[in-house]
Amino acid sequence: QRTPIIAGNWKMHKTTDEAREFAHVVRSLSPDGKVDTVICAPFTSLNVLVQELQEYPVAVGAQNMHWEESGAYTGEISPGMLTNLGVQYVIIGHSERREYFAETDETVNKKTKAAFAHTLIPIVCVGENLEQRESGKTKEWVREQVLRAVEGLSSEQAKQLIIAYEPIWAIGTGKSSSAEDAQDVISFIRGTVEDAFDAQVAAQVRIQYGGSVKPDNIATYMEQPDIDGALVGGASLTPESFLQLLEGA
Numbered sequence: 001q002r003t004p005i006i007a008g009n010w011k012m013h014k015t016t017d018e019a020r021e022f023a024h025v026v027r028s029l030s031p032d033g034k035v036d037t038v039i040c041a042p043f044t045s046l047n048v049l050v051q052e053l054q055e056y057p058v059a060v061g062a063q064n065m066h067w068e069e070s071g072a073y074t075g076e077i078s079p080g081m082l083t084n085l086g087v088q089y090v091i092i093g094h095s096e097r098r099e100y101f102a103e104t105d106e107t108v109n110k111k112t113k114a115a116f117a118h119t120l121i122p123i124v125c126v127g128e129n130l131e132q133r134e135s136g137k138t139k140e141w142v143r144e145q146v147l148r149a150v151e152g153l154s155s156e157q158a159k160q161l162i163i164a165y166e167p168i169w170a171i172g173t174g175k176s177s178s179a180e181d182a183q184d185v186i187s188f189i190r191g192t193v194e195d196a197f198d199a200q201v202a203a204q205v206r207i208q209y210g211g212s213v214k215p216d217n218i219a220t221y222m223e224q225p226d227i228d229g230a231l232v233g234g235a236s237l238t239p240e241s242f243l244q245l246l247e248g249a
């Protein structure tokens with residue numbers, strides 16, 4: 001009953017011209033629309049993607065935002081600025097932002113609430129590092145991240161939430177988590193959502209896997225009962241590979 005969702009995270013890649021070119025190619029081929037599809041691009045490419053992908057079944061997302069509506073926050077972008085462009089999704093708390101830009105569970109929670117307040121769908125990222133994985137702390141860590149992120153959300157909001165489970169050691173390394181291991185953690189995350197809300201919310205929340213997802217391994221994740229799609233970095237950067245991901249999903 002949950003529609004799978006495949007999201008590309010371009011990270012800090014592509015100029016506006018390159019984004020336009022990508023959209024032209026994607027538009028000329030035709031995904032069949034059986035999964036929800038999103039491209040999360042740098043701020044500078046959001047406008048051109050929204051324009052170029054109008055009336056096309058690919059939504060546009062940002063990779064970050066501030067939680068305030070406006071104010072003296074030099075260099076920041078507000079939720080309303082994104083919705084005004086036609087952006088529908090926003091990645092919150094990616095591990096790269098937590099690691100390099102000092103994002104915390106608290107800012108992740110503020111941003112998640114702000115996203116819903118502005119009718120943006122947040123894709124909240126959680127995941128353990130290698131040390132935590134090797135010392136058996138994965139579930140404890142991820143549970144805390146999820147509980148902190150969803151604090152104060154209503155059940156109606158939580159049902160629309162997207163969580164991306166991205167083990168840090170699997171990001172950009174080519175060392176993806178096995179589909180079985182990812183399923184194990186993701187079903188545990190679904191249980192955590194049930195503890196925070198109820199079984200109905202847990203049954204509706206969509207949980208993606210991310211970390212070295214490629215066209216040739218995406219199907220193994222999609223077959224798992226609790227995995228509802230993927231958040232994809234490197235393999236989302238060319239139109240060919242992006243469309244292969246959608247076909248494989």
Ligand code: 13P
Nearest residue numbers: 009171172211212233234
């Ligand atoms: P890769 O797909 O390049 O491993 O990146 C994963 C990721 O961080 C998506 O947000």
